[in-house]
Amino acid sequence: EAGVTQFPSHSVIEKGQTVTLRCDPISGHDNLYWYRRVMGKEIKFLLHFVKESKQDESGMPNNRFLAERTGGTYSTLKVQPAELEDSGVYFCASSQGRWAGETQYFGPGTRLLVL
């Protein structure tokens, strides 16, 4: 069974440009999460989808970030316009259930560098 995949693996853009990150969860996983890790800091939650609905988007930093999950399959995270502080590694994860002990399966991450 394929794991969580993310595209691209790396992205280098200039301040003010737009970048779109993609995540393909494990097939059959209704729950999809986005996280971000800024260099050396904690992994921070961004948002959580259940199927195509946003269950919790309390971690989204501001309205420059837009996440979608049309059809409840893959998800995209768009940053527009990108700022220097958006640099970091963006992780996607998926899970079947959503209880406290549930295992989340993570993708390899997208390394974003905004210059």
Added chain:
Amino acid sequence: GDSVTQMEGPVTLSEEAFLTINCTYTATGYPSLFWYVQYPGEGLQLLLKATKADDKGSNKGFEATYRKETTSFHLEKGSVQVSDSAVYFCALSEGLSGGSYIPTFGRGTSLIVHP
């Protein structure tokens, strides 16, 4: 709010040395506890977990015991290998209203094992 504190890295050891990575937490309720590992170039993988007090999670020679009285979940391995070189993240999760959970991660501890 919830928080996870891990020991600062990097931790540098020789092969076959004993490993301890300390993790303490603050939670409002009764969380589940996790250790995730990120090998170079890969995403986070669940290493082990424990969902109630005094439970011991174990995998690949690593162990951690859920200590409610000291709010700790220290990771240990009796004899590390070069292949254990990675970044280790301690995390907790507890149920929120609506039944969802969002894990809280520590900053990660880099482990470097020399031959």
